[in-house]
Each structure stands twice: as C-alpha cells, then as structure tokens.
Amino acid sequence: MSKRLLLWAAAAAFALDQVSKYVVIYGMDLIDRGQIDLLPPLLVFRYGENRGINFGLFQGETDLTRWFLIGLSLIICTIAIVWLRRIRATPAMLICGGFLVGGALGNVLDRLVYGYVLDFLNMSCCGIRNPYVFNVADIFIFAGAIGLVLLDGKKGG
Template sequence: MATKKKSTFSAVSRPSLAPWLGIAFLVILLDQITKIMITRLFTLGEEKPVTGFFNLVLAYNRGAAFSFLSDQGGWQRYFFTAIAVAAVGFILYLLRKNAGQRMFCWALALIMGGALGNLIDRLAYGHVIDFLDFHLAGVGHFPAFNIADSAICIGAFLFIVDELRRVNKN
C-alpha cells in the first residue's frame, strides 16, 4: 500500500504589494487630473475665492515644501528629483518587507503617491503645480499646495500614529 509523501516545503504566502501600489496610483491620478484642470482654467497667479478662508490659485513651486529653495538657480530641481527617486526606492523596499502592516503601508503608499505626483511635475515642467490656498482673513496665506502634498502630509501623520501605537504596545 502506497502512502502519499508530505512535502517538506510549504508555500508561504506573502501579502501583495498590489493594494499599496494601487493607492499610490490613485493619489498620482487624482493629483495629475486636478493639476491639469487648474492649469487649463487659471493663468499663473490667478486666484478664485471659494470661501472666506480658501482660494484656488495657480502657483508654481520650483523648490520643496513651503517653497524652500525656490529662489535658487535651478539646481534644486535635480536635487529634489534625486531625493524623490531615492525615497520611492526605499518606500518600495519597505512596502515589500512590511506589506502586511496596514497602517504603515497606507502611510507609505500615500507618501509614495505624493512624491511621484510632484516628481512628474518636476520632470515635465521644471516646477510643481500648486493650487490649494488656505488663509486667515486679513492675517496671511498658508503656502499653496496640491493633492500630492496633502497625501504626503496625511501619510506622515499616519506614519506617526502607527509608530506611537507600536511604541505603546511595548
């Protein structure tokens, strides 16, 4: 009587990267669609008040967050492009290694989508397109930003929350 031999190898199922790449893709898509719309509807510097604290405005940012280094001679475009490419590579590594950690991967996917959205702008136009302008009436304006920037900030917030949860478990 023959008996079936059990395999000593077991297939270990690793969580897929597909959901996280999908989230990043949706951020990029929403970011690029909104930037295309704003550039077709507005001229550079044009503002349209929406509420007492929010305007739509077409602005170009040659620097980084809050227009950091935007007044430099152009080298910053390549510097921030290199940083974005390196960050995306590192994020892909972390996603692959930790694909089963939901909040951590949500954070990374949002950050990666935002970084790639702004990278597309830098490569295509030499600057990032910003259009969301929040302000305090009569006090001043927060620097204009975009969907990619928003995704990066939300991702950073989720990353901090995830780390705080992890620290509190120990």
C-alpha cells in the same frame, strides 16, 4: 493583505493629484486668472510655481536644484517601498506608504514636465492669512508620512 495595496494607493494618489492640477489650472484657467475665490478666505485657488519644497523652502531657479529635488524624491520613495516590503506592514501602513509615494511621484512628474511643481490650493482661517499654496500631492505626502509615523508598531513603551 497584499503588497499591491501600496501600488493601488500610490496610483490613486498620483492620479488624483494630476487630474486636480489639470482641471483647476487648465480647465478652470487658473494659469491666466491667477486666483479664484471659492470660499474665501477658507479656500482659494491661487496659481503657484514651486521650485523648492513645501512652504517655499530650498527655492532654486537652477536645473541643479530641480534635479536634486527629483533625485531626493525618488530616493525617499524607494526607501519607503523597500521598508514597507521588509516589515510586517498593516493594510493601513501600505495605504499611507502608497499615498506618500504617489504624491511624491506626482510632484516629480511636474518637475520633469514643467521644471517646477504646480500648486493651486490656499487656505486661511480665523484671521490668520496663509501666504503659501500647495497641491493635492502635498496633502497625500503629508497624510502618508504622518500615517506611517503613527502606525509604526515599533514604538517603545
């Protein structure tokens, strides 16, 4: 399978992330409404500006933090792409790598344009209230990273 699969998966993840942010935050006016209850508490749209990484870690209001996180994301994307090009990556690994890269680049674009990552998804269940918001890019990053770990054929055994 062609390494172009990585590019297509990255482009799809990036596009879905950016379109979802635009539709929910601006099209549904979440930026002014603050919260939209879709299937509460399971699915709630809640506006968030993330200046750190997932779950509010490394929150920072400074440009130094912003540019550090942009640089870190670009380094991780580069490492993932180089690694996948050097190994015998399966099509599933290329898709997972593309998801990781596309999601990371979606959040990088947010940081470049807004100075923070736009978040809007909140999910809670079973009496446990989740205080965190995330976005579609975060889903792709997580799924891609987990997929790469699970699909890496170099595990000992």
